[in-house]
Structure formats: C-alpha cells, structure tokens
Amino acid sequence: MSKYATLVDFFVAAIEHGSYRAGDALPSLRRLCETHGVGMNTAKRAYYELERQGYVEALPRAGFRVAPGGAVPASANLAPLLPWGSPFVNPALFDGRALAQAFVRVQRRYPELLARHELLGLDALRRQLARRCHAEGMALDWDQLVITCGGMEALALAVQVVTHELAAPCLAVLTPAFPGLLGVLAQHGIATLALPVGLDGALDLAPLAQGLAEGRVHGIAVMANFQHPTGHCLSDAARDALWQLAERYDVPLIEDDAYRQLAFESPAPAPFKARDTAGRVLYCATFSKSLAPGYRVGWIAPGRYLDAVCRLKVSTTLASPLPNQMAIAELLADGGDPPGLRRLSQQLAERAAALRQGLAARLPPTVRLSRPQGGYFLWLEWDEGPDSQTLLAEAQAHGLHFAPGTLFHPDGAGRHALRLNLSYVEPAMQSAALDWLAAALGGSPIR
Incomplete structure (x- = not known):
C-alpha cells in the first residue's frame, strides 16, 4: 500500500471510530510530515483524498478539519440498544446540582487542601461516615475508616489483605455474585467456594461448614443487603447461621454493602459489621451507586486488618483524590440524607x-x-x-x-x-x- 493510501486509511479509521469528531482540526501538513515521515506532496495528496471522500474539508489559511456530517462513526450504524445490561444506574435519575454546587464551594473555600495528601482520606469525610455508621448500629471510630477510589478498590484491598499470606487461598462466595468481586478473585488466583442462594432465600451452608472445618476455606465474601444481581436481602436465619460459622472458625468476612442507600423501604437491614466486636468484618461501601458514580469515592472499615489495608493502599494508589471527598463531605455536613x-x-x-x-x-x-x-x-x-x-x-x-x-x-x-x-x-x-x-x-x- 502506498504511503498516501496508508495515511488515508489511518484518518478514516480515526474519524469513523470517533477519535476525531465533526469540526475537529486535523494536524497541519508540516506536523503530518514530521509525525508520519512522509513528504509534503504525500501529505497533501492524503488530505485531498479525504476531502474528496467527504471526510474532511479545507479551510482558507486554516488547514483541514473533519467535515460536519461527513463521517458517520461505525457505531452509529447500529440500532441503539436498550441498556438493560448496564451495571450502572441510569444517570438520568441523578440530580447532581447540589453536589456540583458543593464542589465549587469547597474549591473556593479550601484551596490549601489541594496541595496536601490525606493518605487515608479526608478527616472531615471519615468523621461524618463514622457518625452515620453509629446511627446504623456500627460502633466505628473515624480513624478506623479508609477512603478508597470507589467500592471496587475497597473490595480489592479487602480480598488481598485476607489472602496474601496463604499458599492456596479460597474464599466462599454467595452466588449469584457481583462480577467485579469474581474478577478480583480470578485476577489474584484465589479459588472460590460457590454458595448458591435461591430466589426463595434457600442457602445450604453445609459445604461452607465442611470447608472451614477442613481448613480449605479461609474467608467469606457476602453481600447481605440487596445482593447484586437479585436485589434480595439474606434472611435473618441465614445471617445468623453464616455469622455463627465465621465466629466459630474465626475467619474474615468481607461485606459489600454498596447498595445500602438504595433500599426501597427504610431502614435497610443491619449489616454484619453491626455484629462485629472482634474486627473480623471488612466492611466495604461506596457513594458510586447512590450519589455520584463519576466521583469514585468509596470506603472500607477493615477491622483488625486496618494496618494491612493502610500499607497496601499507600503502596498502590497512595491516596484517593481530595476534591471529590471534599465535595461529598460538604454535601453531608448537615447530617441528613443527600439531596435526591x-x-x-x-x-x-x-x-x-x-x-x-x-x-x-x-x-x-x-x-x-x-x-x-x-x-x-x-x-x-x-x-x-x-x-x-x-x-x-x-x-x-x-x-x-x-x-x-x-x-x-x-x-x-x-x-x-x-x-x-x-x-x-x-x-x-x-x-x-x-x-x-x-x-x-x-x-x-x-x-
């Protein structure tokens, strides 16, 4: 293929896949020559061919740009899909005005915070979270909480700290389960013991009891409230039986409570963390489902694993971005539910x-x-x-x-x-x- 034809294909692909959109300027002829190692005549010929095909238009003394309506992205030829398979809440249901206003206020009021690192998270936000936990029966001090980059990081930290010293780690998982959790387990080579939960609430814990007794299972991962993907809550009997096994064998319990704020009827059932007096529950939560998905603010209360979580957090992402934490702390400052x-x-x-x-x-x-x-x-x-x-x-x-x-x-x-x-x-x-x-x-x- 000639050099000019290669250039044409390069830009056609970029335009059709949306890297360049209608009205975007293309590189100057001189820049094109330098970047692609071609002569001026080759560069001109490529742009003229793109113009002939309707992808670009020439502007007097201003180079070339993508023609308005001249390129139809390949994806535009597909019938729009109903996004019922999406894992994210419909953004049209969020009213982000109050949070956006809070974001502007805190940037103006506390510019000095942006020059600091709060390794475990913004103190003001951690204190507010601790107060909210107390209101829901969880006796947590604010300095026992670590702010994370969304709920996924909280889960990943929890999984890693309870398994990293084990030769052949295995966690019990209630299924159907959150795919993000399964992905973390697979990524780190952690075996799973699937514990199916029926739509009628049936849960057979005999395999778990046997695995714990034999030392083959080293912990439990559970979403007791509004399980992803069923939306169900574990029955009181199932919670009691599961907790008794965790206590008897003194194994960690990773609790994902990501959907707590989206209870159809209040209050949501108490989490396992409310029962925890020995620090075995690593409680993970997030604002991504209920307040601001794009802010990526989550948190973890890791109990006895706090030091390990802090070390791992600092050695991987160091700290979570402060501006988003500041905005959420501002929004929650009055102690009530977030607007909307x-x-x-x-x-x-x-x-x-x-x-x-x-x-x-x-x-x-x-x-x-x-x-x-x-x-x-x-x-x-x-x-x-x-x-x-x-x-x-x-x-x-x-x-x-x-x-x-x-x-x-x-x-x-x-x-x-x-x-x-x-x-x-x-x-x-x-x-x-x-x-x-x-x-x-x-x-x-x-x-």
Whole structure:
C-alpha cells in the first residue's frame, strides 16, 4: 500500500471510530510530515483524498478539519440498544446540582487542601461516615475508616489483605455474585467456594461448614443487603447461621454493602459489621451507586486488618483524590440524607414494580423473577430453555441488551439466567422489547 493510501486509511479509521469528531482540526501538513515521515506532496495528496471522500474539508489559511456530517462513526450504524445490561444506574435519575454546587464551594473555600495528601482520606469525610455508621448500629471510630477510589478498590484491598499470606487461598462466595468481586478473585488466583442462594432465600451452608472445618476455606465474601444481581436481602436465619460459622472458625468476612442507600423501604437491614466486636468484618461501601458514580469515592472499615489495608493502599494508589471527598463531605455536613436520595430510591422501587408486572404478565410460570428490595437489578432464571449467552446475540439484533447469568458465577453456572437493569426501564415505552424477551423465553406478548 502506498504511503498516501496508508495515511488515508489511518484518518478514516480515526474519524469513523470517533477519535476525531465533526469540526475537529486535523494536524497541519508540516506536523503530518514530521509525525508520519512522509513528504509534503504525500501529505497533501492524503488530505485531498479525504476531502474528496467527504471526510474532511479545507479551510482558507486554516488547514483541514473533519467535515460536519461527513463521517458517520461505525457505531452509529447500529440500532441503539436498550441498556438493560448496564451495571450502572441510569444517570438520568441523578440530580447532581447540589453536589456540583458543593464542589465549587469547597474549591473556593479550601484551596490549601489541594496541595496536601490525606493518605487515608479526608478527616472531615471519615468523621461524618463514622457518625452515620453509629446511627446504623456500627460502633466505628473515624480513624478506623479508609477512603478508597470507589467500592471496587475497597473490595480489592479487602480480598488481598485476607489472602496474601496463604499458599492456596479460597474464599466462599454467595452466588449469584457481583462480577467485579469474581474478577478480583480470578485476577489474584484465589479459588472460590460457590454458595448458591435461591430466589426463595434457600442457602445450604453445609459445604461452607465442611470447608472451614477442613481448613480449605479461609474467608467469606457476602453481600447481605440487596445482593447484586437479585436485589434480595439474606434472611435473618441465614445471617445468623453464616455469622455463627465465621465466629466459630474465626475467619474474615468481607461485606459489600454498596447498595445500602438504595433500599426501597427504610431502614435497610443491619449489616454484619453491626455484629462485629472482634474486627473480623471488612466492611466495604461506596457513594458510586447512590450519589455520584463519576466521583469514585468509596470506603472500607477493615477491622483488625486496618494496618494491612493502610500499607497496601499507600503502596498502590497512595491516596484517593481530595476534591471529590471534599465535595461529598460538604454535601453531608448537615447530617441528613443527600439531596435526591429518597427520590432516587422511590424511582427505582417504582421501576422495579413496573418491570416485574410487565414481565409477569408475559412470561410463562417456568421463568422465575427476583423481588428486589433495593438496588437497581432484576434477576430472571429458568430450568430449561435457551442459553442466556446465546440468547444475547439475538437480543442485540433486536435492540435489547442484558447481562447473561454466567457473569455472576465462578463455576460456569447461570446459563439459564440473566440480569436486567431496571433503572433504565420504562415499560409503557418499551413493550415491544418486553414482548420479544418474553417470547424468547417461551412466553407470550400482551395483545
């Protein structure tokens, strides 16, 4: 391929994939020659060819830019997908004005903080979190908390500090489980003992008891409240039995309480951390689900593992960015709920009820639906029928996306299950998508 043709292909690909957008300036001819090692004539010929094809336009004495409407990104040719497979809450449900105003205020009021490192997090935010924990039955001092870069870092820190000295670490995980947790475990080569939790709340802890007794299982990872992806809470009986095993064998319990603020009915059930007097619970939480996903502010109360978490945090990310912590601390300063939080939970509860109703009217009785008590996910499972991974490709061709069930299991289970993100659902506007999904699972559209 000639040099000029190579240049043309280079810019066509960049424009079609959105690296350059309509109106963006392209490199000058001189810069193009220097960067790509071509002569001036080759550079001119490439730009003239791009202009001929309608990708760019020449500006008098101002070089070349991407032509308005001249390039259609490859992704634009795809039918827009209903983002029911997204792991993130619908951003349209957030009202970020109060937080944005708080962000501006603190930058103006405390500019000196931006020149400092708060290795374990902003003291003001940690104190506020400790007060909120006390209000929910968790006896935590503020200096026992570490601010993290979102809930994922909190989980990653917890997993690493409880397993790093073990030759063949294994953690018990309640399934279906948060894919982010499963990813961390796989990344660090940590084996898992899957403990399936049925939609009816059934949980067989005999394998866990045996694994702990034999020394094969070294800890437990649990999302007791508003489990991702079902939205369920563990029953009191299951909590008691699980806690008794953790106490009997004195093993760490990693608790992910990321969806606590999104309870459909208040108050949310007490976390395991409220029972903890020995420091065995590593409690992980985040503001990413309920307040500001883009701020990436989470935290961990690691109990007896505090020193290990601090060392690992400092040696990896050193510290979490202060401006976002300052804004959240400012927003929470009055001790009440963040503005818009109750409205967000109410909207999610309404959408959960509407989606369940829309699907229940269409699906056969062989398909079971979770009954979310909080969060923004709905879980479907069936015993026989299509594989959800195979079904996904066909769904995308019909403009629908979901998360296949295998993502939520470490052992290949979940082929007959899928997760929907209910925060994006408006059933009255999306009845065709519900009809298609129901038909694919053996149901019938509403006539």
